[in-house]
Amino acid sequence: xxxxxxxxxxAGTGNLLEVSDLSVxxxxxxxxxxxxxxxxxxxxxxxxxxxxxxxxxxxxxxxxLLPDELTVSGTAHLRGFGPDLLTASDKxxxxxxxxxxxxxxxxxxSALNPLMKVGAQVAEVxxxxxxxxxxxxxxxxxxxxxxxxxxxxxxxAAGAYPxxxxxxxxxxxxxxMALANDPQLLLADEPTTAxxxxxxxxxxxxxxxxxxxxxxxxxxxxHDLAVVAxxxxxxxxxxxxxxxxxxxLDKIFxxxxxxxxxxxxxxxxxxxxxxxxxxxxxxxxxAYVPPALRGGTPPAAPTPQAPRSEAAAGPALISATxxxxxxxxxxxxPFGPRPVVNALADVSFTVxxxxxxxxxxxxxxxxxxxxxxxxxxxxxxxGQATVAGTSIAGARESDLVPLRNALQIVFQDPLGxxxxxxxxxxxxxxxLLVPGRKLDAAGRLAxxxxxxxxxxxxxxxxxxxxxxxxxxxxxxxxxARALVNRPRILVADxxxxxxxxxxxxxxxxxxxxxxxxxxxxLLLVSHxxxxxxxxxxxxxxxKDGRIVESGDTEQIYNHPAHPYTAQLxxxxxxxxxxxxxxx
Amino acid sequence: xxxxxxxxxxxxxxxxxxxxxxxFALMRVLPGDxxxxxxxxxxxxxxxxxxxxxxxxxxPLPVQYWDWFSGLWRGDFGVSYVTRADISPLVADKVQVxxxxxxxxxxxxxxxxxxxxxxxxxRHNKPSGALVSAASQLGIAIPGFLLxxxxxxxxALRLGWLPANGWVAPGVDFAGFLSRLVLPVMALAGVQSAxxxxxxxxxxxxxxxxxxxxxxxxxxxxxxxxxxxxxxxxAAIPVLTVTGVQFSALIIGAVVIERVFVxxxxxxxxxxxxxxxxxxxxxxxxxxxxxxxxxxxxxVDVLYTVLDPRIRAAVR
Numbered sequence: 001x002x003x004x005x006x007x008x009x010x011a012g013t014g015n016l017l018e019v020s021d022l023s024v025x026x027x028x029x030x031x032x033x034x035x036x037x038x039x040x041x042x043x044x045x046x047x048x049x050x051x052x053x054x055x056x057x058x059x060x061x062x063x064x065l066l067p068d069e070l071t072v073s074g075t076a077h078l079r080g081f082g083p084d085l086l087t088a089s090d091k092x093x094x095x096x097x098x099x100x101x102x103x104x105x106x107x108x109x110s111a112l113n114p115l116m117k118v119g120a121q122v123a124e125v126x127x128x129x130x131x132x133x134x135x136x137x138x139x140x141x142x143x144x145x146x147x148x149x150x151x152x153x154x155x156x157a158a159g160a161y162p163x164x165x166x167x168x169x170x171x172x173x174x175x176x177m178a179l180a181n182d183p184q185l186l187l188a189d190e191p192t193t194a195x196x197x198x199x200x201x202x203x204x205x206x207x208x209x210x211x212x213x214x215x216x217x218x219x220x221x222x223h224d225l226a227v228v229a230x231x232x233x234x235x236x237x238x239x240x241x242x243x244x245x246x247x248x249l250d251k252i253f254x255x256x257x258x259x260x261x262x263x264x265x266x267x268x269x270x271x272x273x274x275x276x277x278x279x280x281x282x283x284x285x286x287a288y289v290p291p292a293l294r295g296g297t298p299p300a301a302p303t304p305q306a307p308r309s310e311a312a313a314g315p316a317l318i319s320a321t322x323x324x325x326x327x328x329x330x331x332x333x334p335f336g337p338r339p340v341v342n343a344l345a346d347v348s349f350t351v352x353x354x355x356x357x358x359x360x361x362x363x364x365x366x367x368x369x370x371x372x373x374x375x376x377x378x379x380x381x382x383g384q385a386t387v388a389g390t391s392i393a394g395a396r397e398s399d400l401v402p403l404r405n406a407l408q409i410v411f412q413d414p415l416g417x418x419x420x421x422x423x424x425x426x427x428x429x430x431x432l433l434v435p436g437r438k439l440d441a442a443g444r445l446a447x448x449x450x451x452x453x454x455x456x457x458x459x460x461x462x463x464x465x466x467x468x469x470x471x472x473x474x475x476x477x478x479x480a481r482a483l484v485n486r487p488r489i490l491v492a493d494x495x496x497x498x499x500x501x502x503x504x505x506x507x508x509x510x511x512x513x514x515x516x517x518x519x520x521x522l523l524l525v526s527h528x529x530x531x532x533x534x535x536x537x538x539x540x541x542x543k544d545g546r547i548v549e550s551g552d553t554e555q556i557y558n559h560p561a562h563p564y565t566a567q568l569x570x571x572x573x574x575x576x577x578x579x580x581x582x583x
Numbered sequence: 584x585x586x587x588x589x590x591x592x593x594x595x596x597x598x599x600x601x602x603x604x605x606x607f608a609l610m611r612v613l614p615g616d617x618x619x620x621x622x623x624x625x626x627x628x629x630x631x632x633x634x635x636x637x638x639x640x641x642x643p644l645p646v647q648y649w650d651w652f653s654g655l656w657r658g659d660f661g662v663s664y665v666t667r668a669d670i671s672p673l674v675a676d677k678v679q680v681x682x683x684x685x686x687x688x689x690x691x692x693x694x695x696x697x698x699x700x701x702x703x704x705x706r707h708n709k710p711s712g713a714l715v716s717a718a719s720q721l722g723i724a725i726p727g728f729l730l731x732x733x734x735x736x737x738x739a740l741r742l743g744w745l746p747a748n749g750w751v752a753p754g755v756d757f758a759g760f761l762s763r764l765v766l767p768v769m770a771l772a773g774v775q776s777a778x779x780x781x782x783x784x785x786x787x788x789x790x791x792x793x794x795x796x797x798x799x800x801x802x803x804x805x806x807x808x809x810x811x812x813x814x815x816x817x818a819a820i821p822v823l824t825v826t827g828v829q830f831s832a833l834i835i836g837a838v839v840i841e842r843v844f845v846x847x848x849x850x851x852x853x854x855x856x857x858x859x860x861x862x863x864x865x866x867x868x869x870x871x872x873x874x875x876x877x878x879x880x881x882x883v884d885v886l887y888t889v890l891d892p893r894i895r896a897a898v899r
Contacts, residue, residue, distance in 0.1 A: 099803060
């Protein structure tokens, strides 16, 4: 799959967009520094960078929607529009926005007005720019547009509110809205980051088809290199507000000149490992060979260092039989039954000590519910589960103390899951306060220092607060807290999905190392198939609360038996595969 | 949506029923036998007993409750133990006065606070916005009765434009009714609008930072138009809650203003009844206040459902 091949680059004469010396600053702090680039009509440019690189600010500046407290300098010219985009009056920019330049945002649920029907929201942009004669025509055209972005039953969808649509449908509505007036330039800011993989590939395909059909120029902002490789022909790499490298996609991804580009590429590629079987990080990126130069051969299968499931002997550490969890929705009739939602249905599996098991599935597949039940944070409505000798179903909190000692969790959002008013030392030491542990304050502090060293943070960190750390460092703190009382099982719920690419590889390496060192049993939930592939020997695929397939990771990835697994694997964009596609 | 409203209605009726039991029970717990109070200090036991028989307070409590409850159902609150007057018409009069006074005050307060609060939010980093915020802070600090006295001394005493106090029913003399309504309503609305400005400002500020407002701007809507079309309805939801709470609180809280302007409202009636140890009147007024509060809550709930499509299908 490669959507960029359909691009119709260079359709017109002269450049569509000329940006020179674009700078954005907050007071004396430069957020974007003299960025210059040009875009031909219908061209697709990827703007890549990590959080804080200034990529979203660049797009916002081109739309003239920067917050008042930021100052902007430089020039930006759009073909057919006289004034400079950066200095034009708000009135002039209003005529441009939604008409000649439009934007698709990251989170479609919050980007749509919750109290307005989606058809009316699409119609509004046409009425605003008077591209339709009247309201009735706008409504008709809105339904046509919803049909063109392939929303099933567009007439009915037009009358729905955003919360009644799925995430993918909401983003389709955003695309329909952005393209309603046939803009010359479409700015897409991480448009698929909040979506499931199968939905992501559909939305990317849709954007791709729509912009090439209309000859729209596309500035595609993302942190995900595989998505850029899929969508764009040219790439701009931003780091801390500076353009470090730009050029054709194939050149940049096969022969990156700047060390930062190389590091980003190396860290993004989870199929490549260094001599010691570890992922490349910013430090080890020099040894990285881009996939295009690996001769088109499929990447060597990464070898998880843990014993495989066959090798593991002895009784199961985790066993679940017929686990189910149902929720009730509000009644739809006054005295009728309350509709039942099956979050989890008939889930059975076992995990042997020392195994590394990945659970993959899309949102709503029940993977988080399953984790919560195994961790004793939720109770199943049917079935049985035994974790490290503790029976979960119907257990009282006091019965779960051994479980809390044996199983610890690392959560997705390291900032949200650390108490902002507790010092790091107290956060890490807290699990040591469980009943049965008799460590004095000095003993606990010694443990804290040991753990900090283990996760690669200095001892000084103990006296600081979570907000004083970066995302990756916070996740290290979470890992230290999870491992301080030497659990037998580590449960990780999307541990790297909130992290930047360059940090992700480091944290994954850390988890792999610690799982080895402590002989942990790992249960990893991720929507990212390549993360699971790298870390786990066995994988469980879930859909709609059920296990559809499980088995040896390589076996399943190479020969999926269930159609859903096959769809999941073919939808997920893999950097090396995207680049290996002939151009 | 209709299911939800039916549910709200059912909850309202149940709450009302529970409230009758609670109010009745509370009044019985209070010390003081109404017959003893009515008979006076030197009355013989025979007189007290005959009064108790007359009031019905000698019967078992469930019978008394049922008697009172079935009376409520017919709109009959009974006869005061102290004044021997029929309570229902009196309460009906006062309810009308209080509802007119408070509704007018809340409407005026919203009419001032919605534009002022929105302005304070839109211009939150400009002097005009800061001025509105400061004025609202000051307004909250000024007691309503003080504002009332200032208004009376200026408009009634110095300029002589309006009567200083009193009340005329709208059916009797509409012009007189209006002229007597203006000053107390202004006194009440002054403080209420100052309170509401704060809530409206923060609601609008919050909405201004929502993603969908940025989307509206990206569609080419001007700042004010984006706010008007996409922001205000979203901001209305939290403001509705506060308005409901303030309305209920003001029905009784207006008592100080009623005193300043010599207006016969519910608050004054309750205060007088408590002073006279007029148990049944107190019980009736409290019951009416509870009913008004519950009705206001019901209306707020129904309005939520109308305003916000997400609430219509909320998962419990």
